[in-house]
Every structure is written in structure tokens, then in C-alpha cells.
Amino acid sequence: MLINLIKCHGSGNDFLLIDEMEHDYGLTEESRERLARLLCDRSNELGADGILNILPSKRGDARMRVFNSDGSEASMCGNGLRCAGRYVCEKLGSQEAVIETMKADLNVKKEEDILEGIPTYRVEISPVSFKLADLPMMLGQDTLIQGKVAELSEELEFTALAVPNPHLAAIVDKKNLDSELQKKLSEAVNGPNKLFPDGVNVSFIRLLGKNRIFVRTFERGVGFTNACGTAMSASSLVTCLTAGNEFDESIEVYNPGGMVQCVVHQSGESYTVDLIGNATYVYQAEVDADLTAAAFSVKDKQNFNEQENYNKLREKAQAFLSS
């Protein structure tokens, strides 16, 4: 089958965006999973953290489905939503749109460029739940907010939350960030295990100053990524609740792929986060995929020439982190 796609990224968390509104590729549930495993494999020409399928929606302007590189489907993707949001807004010739996702219809809005020449979008991250049943996490208690979990670490304190995909976050020092601990425990909770039967995205957070954090995430279904939008949103919320960062203020969130801004809102006991950052197109391509043979070839590839501007943001973020 011939498929047109756009390689895009948010903070270096990269995706292959496939428009199933414009073209009916006749994809089935099984073929979407297989396509994700085939095209996202980093040993081939495309390679990506996941696929964003854009579909018609009865409730919003479009529907986004997200498939991790291992073929599993995620309920949400923050960096992906910025890319999908840009795609839908530009298609509609509009500054904002509503995108249907697995568990919520979410607002996306074009924003002032985060740095000159970098298309920037604000997306809503919601609903947020601290109920362990919503991840799910099997701990024999209702919530886990800055608590120890003997099976994971004797030293670290963890917070578990669904935004609505599942996240486990810990505020760590440099020693733990530089150690193998995150890899070791992420692999444990994403393999066969009793705590997280569906796996979980695991983030280590470093506090860098008031309203400024660094977040590195091991993503369920992928592994370490340059950034995870829902994780950065969840981590910002965790630091507002437990480390003195401020609600309704912009929090700078650095990550291995660059930087975004998060604004955490509280209304009683409910929370939403605005995630603001780049939505960069790298290239568009036509791909001839044979799912039976698990093979594909790239027929046509055209660069968007946007990556150079994005590199300036990444270099700026890296310079800040090493200062």
C-alpha cells in the first residue's frame, strides 16, 4: 500500500503522521499496530517513537490515535498532540482546533513562536487523575504522592498519576539522574510485573530553580525518548504540588531534546496542564509498505527545512543545562 506521511517532532520526540481523513488507506486495527512496528524501527530509514493517525471525528475537528513504536496504543501523547494540532489547524486554515483523543476532546491553539521561526502550539493535557486504579498501579492503596515503594527503590519517593496515560515520577538528585537506576526500574515496571500490569511511563525530574525543571522519560512501549509531553506536564504538576513551583505560572521544562513550557491549573481538586512547545515538520514522504512481507520502501522524500531553526532552540537548551 502507498502511504503519505509527515515526519514531525515535539522536542525531538518524533512521529510519523498519517492522515486517514484525507486518504482512506483501509487500515485495520491490526495493520495500524504492524505499521507502527515496521516504520518506527530505528534500524530503518524512517524510524520514530510512534505513529500519529489522524482520523475523522464526530466530536471535534479530527481524531488522533497514537501508536508506540512497539505497536501498543497509548491513550494520549502531548508532543504528538502539538504536531497533530498544527496539522489540523493548517488544514482548516484556523488558529485553533479540538482534537478527539481516546479519553478526552482536547483544545489546541497556535501560539507565538517559542523561538523565531519555530511553529509553536499550546495543547490541553487533561483529564488528570491521582487514583491508582486509573493507571492502573497495584499497590493496595488509593494514591501514591511522594511515597516510597519498596519494590522500586529504598531511597526515592514516587508520585503516580494518569494524564490520562500512566506516569510514575520521582524528583531526583544528580547522582541518581546520572546512574543506571531509571533504566533498571523502568525496564522492570515495563516488563511482566505486578505493580503496573499495563506498564508505565517513568520520569526522573531535576529541580533547576524556581519554575524550572529538567525531565527525562523512559516511555512505555518505546524506551528513553528525547522528551515526553504528557510526562513533562505530569512532572510540572508534581513539582507544583510537592516542590514549590507555581500554579498558573509558566514552568520551563528542559528535556534531552530541547525545552517546552507548562502551565499547571488547579480548580479545587482537579488539575489541567497547558503544554506549549514546537511542532516541527522534518520531511514528507511517500512510502510503499508491504505488511505481509514486513518491508517498505521510501519512494519520495521532501524536506520542510524547519529543523535548522529548531536546532537553535535545542542548542540554547543544552547550553543552559551545561552552564
Ligand SMILES: N[C@@H](CCC[C@H](N)C(=O)O)C(=O)O
Ligand atoms: N510521547 C508521548 C507519550 C506517548 C505514549 C506513551 N509512550 C504511553 O504509552 O503512554 C507524549 O509526548 O506524551
